[in-house]
Amino acid sequence: xxxxxxxxxxxxxxxxxxxxxxxxxxxxxxxxxxxxxxxxxxxxxxxxxxxxxxxxxxxxxxxxxxxxxxxxxxxxxxxxxxxxxxxxxxxxxxxxxxxxxxxxxxxxxxxxxxxxxxxxxxxxxxxxxxxxxxxxxxxxxxxxxxxxxxxxxxxxxxxxxxxxxxxxxxxxxxxxxxxxxxxxxxxxxxxxxxxxxxxxxxxxxxxxxxxxxxxxxxxxxxxxxxxxxxxxxxxxxxxxxxxxxxxxxxxxxxxxxxxxxxxxxxxxxxxxxxxxxxxxxxxxxxxxxxxxxxxxxxxxxxxxxxxxxxxxxxxxxxxxxxxxxxxxxxxxxxxxxxxxxxxxxxxxxxxxxxxxxxx
Numbered sequence: 001x002x003x004x005x006x007x008x009x010x011x012x013x014x015x016x017x018x019x020x021x022x023x024x025x026x027x028x029x030x031x032x033x034x035x036x037x038x039x040x041x042x043x044x045x046x047x048x049x050x051x052x053x054x055x056x057x058x059x060x061x062x063x064x065x066x067x068x069x070x071x072x073x074x075x076x077x078x079x080x081x082x083x084x085x086x087x088x089x090x091x092x093x094x095x096x097x098x099x100x101x102x103x104x105x106x107x108x109x110x111x112x113x114x115x116x117x118x119x120x121x122x123x124x125x126x127x128x129x130x131x132x133x134x135x136x137x138x139x140x141x142x143x144x145x146x147x148x149x150x151x152x153x154x155x156x157x158x159x160x161x162x163x164x165x166x167x168x169x170x171x172x173x174x175x176x177x178x179x180x181x182x183x184x185x186x187x188x189x190x191x192x193x194x195x196x197x198x199x200x201x202x203x204x205x206x207x208x209x210x211x212x213x214x215x216x217x218x219x220x221x222x223x224x225x226x227x228x229x230x231x232x233x234x235x236x237x238x239x240x241x242x243x244x245x246x247x248x249x250x251x252x253x254x255x256x257x258x259x260x261x262x263x264x265x266x267x268x269x270x271x272x273x274x275x276x277x278x279x280x281x282x283x284x285x286x287x288x289x290x291x292x293x294x295x296x297x298x299x300x301x302x303x304x305x306x307x308x309x310x311x312x313x314x315x316x317x318x319x320x321x322x323x324x325x326x327x328x329x330x331x332x333x334x335x336x337x338x339x340x341x342x343x344x345x346x347x348x349x350x351x352x353x354x355x356x357x358x359x
Contacts, residue, residue: 023118
């Protein structure tokens with residue numbers, strides 16, 4: 001139960017108990033109809049989204065995948081990955097009903113009672129591969145983020161059947177499986193753009209050897225201008241495949257300045273972004289880009305990213321084909337699990353993680 005005080009969460013231990021220990025999450029806070037945002041969520045001024053820095057006309061590229069092998073389409077994918085780090089794909093091979101089903105399943109999970117969701121929290125989950133949580137790294141953050149999530153790391157069908165929540169298991173698996181076609185098409189095009197013309201089993205494993213899907217829930221917020229849904233960061237993945245709902249709120253930083261571009265929701269589209277691992281493997285040719293999510297004062301929002309990653313035990317660095325052709329490496333070889341641990345040890349801080357891999 002929430003404490004019945006005028007400002008029930010002035011004490012951080014009361015907030016922690018309600019949000020984290022009892023499993024209510026920020027969804028639980030949102031449903032209390034608080035008149036003001038708890039102070040623990042108030043971001044420093046420089047981290048709040050200043051709408052005067054939002055570029056009104058600019059938008060990330062939208063690419064039609066129906067003829068993905070066409071050289072013009074391939075060029076537009078490679079250009080988008082190098083100039084923007086973000087693009088949307090339409091007319092891809094993931095059926096719309098698969099996308100709708102996984103969105104419905106996300107709402108189903110977050111509608112579960114707190115005590116049921118709490119079985120999957122850090123303190124109670126039987127596996128690190130299934131994690132219900134809130135914010136990003138609460139123990140490292142000066143200010144918390146206004147988001148709950150369920151993170152599902154795919155290991156095997158057997159583990160999935162045993163450990164993933166039954167209300168969303170089949171739908172998430174179907175979304176991941178159907179998305180693999182698009183992931184492989186994109187990686188084939190992006191590798192060809194680096195003159196890596198064959199993706200053998202070893203290379204495929206390096207590029208997409210592990211996958212994690214997050215179900216993200218951003219509840220409506222009493223003072224959205226004071227906080228963030230997700231702070232500035234780039235992803236540690238090879239690629240991220242994002243399904244967002246119709247609400248909007250994802251912003252991408254322009255590569256050459258302080259402006260931010262809104263990523264408009266397009267029914268049936270998937271948002272693709274380059275992660276740090278691909279930036280490192282492409283020796284900087286493809287660029288991971290900072291992005292953030294704003295909080296919303298009127299509506300709940302969901303998004304469902306698939307993080308396509310190397311395996312934890314893989315060494316990542318500039319691909320040997322690039323170095324063999326005479327390129328000077330700008331990144332060292334690094335154990336992928338070390339890179340990921342470094343990312344999760346700290347609060348979101350823009351693109352600072354990639355400096356960890358620089359020579």
